[in-house]
Amino acid sequence: MQYAHMPAGYIISTLLFKKFGKCNVSYRKFISYGMIGAVAPDFDMIYFFFQDHILHHTHRFYSHYPIIWLSLLLLSALWMLFDNYHSQYPALAVIFTLNGFFHLILDTIGGAIYWLARPGMVGESFAIEQYLPWSSASIELVILLGALCLSGKKLIIYLYKVIDNL
Ligand SMILES: [Zn+2]
Numbered sequence: 001m002q003y004a005h006m007p008a009g010y011i012i013s014t015l016l017f018k019k020f021g022k023c024n025v026s027y028r029k030f031i032s033y034g035m036i037g038a039v040a041p042d043f044d045m046i047y048f049f050f051q052d053h054i055l056h057h058t059h060r061f062y063s064h065y066p067i068i069w070l071s072l073l074l075l076s077a078l079w080m081l082f083d084n085y086h087s088q089y090p091a092l093a094v095i096f097t098l099n100g101f102f103h104l105i106l107d108t109i110g111g112a113i114y115w116l117a118r119p120g121m122v123g124e125s126f127a128i129e130q131y132l133p134w135s136s137a138s139i140e141l142v143i144l145l146g147a148l149c150l151s152g153k154k155l156i157i158y159l160y161k162v163i164d165n166l
Contacts, residue, residue, distance in 0.1 A: 001106040001107055001109060001110035001111070001136060001139075001140055002110070002140070003140055003144065004106060004139070004140040004143040004144060005038045005039050005042070005103050005106060006035050006038050006039055007143050007144050007146070007147030007148075008038055008099070008102060008103075008106060008143050008147070009034045009035040009036075009037060009038025009039070009099040009102070009103075010031060010034070010035055010038075010147045010150070010151070011143070011146055011147050011150055012034060012038075012095075012098065012099055012102060013030055013031045013033075013034025013035065013095055013099065014031065014150055014154070016034075016095065016098075017030055017031070020085075020091045020094075020095070022085040022086075023080070023085050023086070023087065023088050023090070023091035024086070024087070024088050025088035025091045025092060026088075029088070029092065030091065030092065030095060033092040033095055033096045034095040034096065034098075034099050035099070036096065037095060037096030037097060037098070037099035037100045037103075038099035038100070038102065038103055039103070040063070040096070040099075040100045040103070041063045041064050041069070041100055041103045041104065041107070042058070042063075042103070043063060044058050044061040044062075044063040044064065045058060047061060048061070059107065059111060059112060059113055059114060059125065060114065060117075060122055062119065064104060064107065064113060064114070064117075065114070065117045065118065065119075066101065066104050066113065066115050066117070067117065067118050069097060069100045069101040069103075069104060070101060072093075072097040072100070073094070073097040073098055073100075073101050075093075076090060076093035076094040076096075076097050077094055079093060080093075080094055106143075108126060108127060108128055109127075109128055109129055109132070109136050109139055110129065110136035110139075110140070111127060111129075112125035112126060112127035113125060113126060113127075114126070
């Protein structure tokens with residue numbers, strides 16, 4: 001997947017925002033952290049181009065290891081539980097890591113992810129596109145349209161409130 005990561009992060013963050021209502025986090029900050037987390041695994045492109053010199057596929061790098069994102073997600077969730085939902089920072093960490101983990105699910109649809117990889121051992125990759133009745137491009141299109149519909153709905157609600165306050 002190439003284009004659907006950030007829209008998917010937008011959809012997930014928008015749908016989950018109300019669940020984090022007790023955390024005193026602003027909508028804009030929550031969505032921003034979610035969308036950045038949705039593309040964070042691909043930050044390895046910097047290493048890929050400038051250090052690795054395009055020798056290995058980026059899915060072989062630590063930033064695409066599910067065990068790392070799952071560990072960070074669990075730590076963030078524990079932080080939020082111990083913080084008793086008071087601070088915004090654990091909520092931002094949860095949405096960042098959740099979308100980072102979801103990035104790997106989308107990459108499994110559009111490519112192949114080494115789901116059992118851990119530092120020191122990459123293992124076998126796993127892809128599901130060949131088992132799906134649709135191409136990854138059509139799934140990307142659905143995600144993009146979903147994000148557009150969701151943002152359009154938010155815009156209409158916002159405009160209605162502005163007009164209502166006149
Ligand atoms: Zn990726």
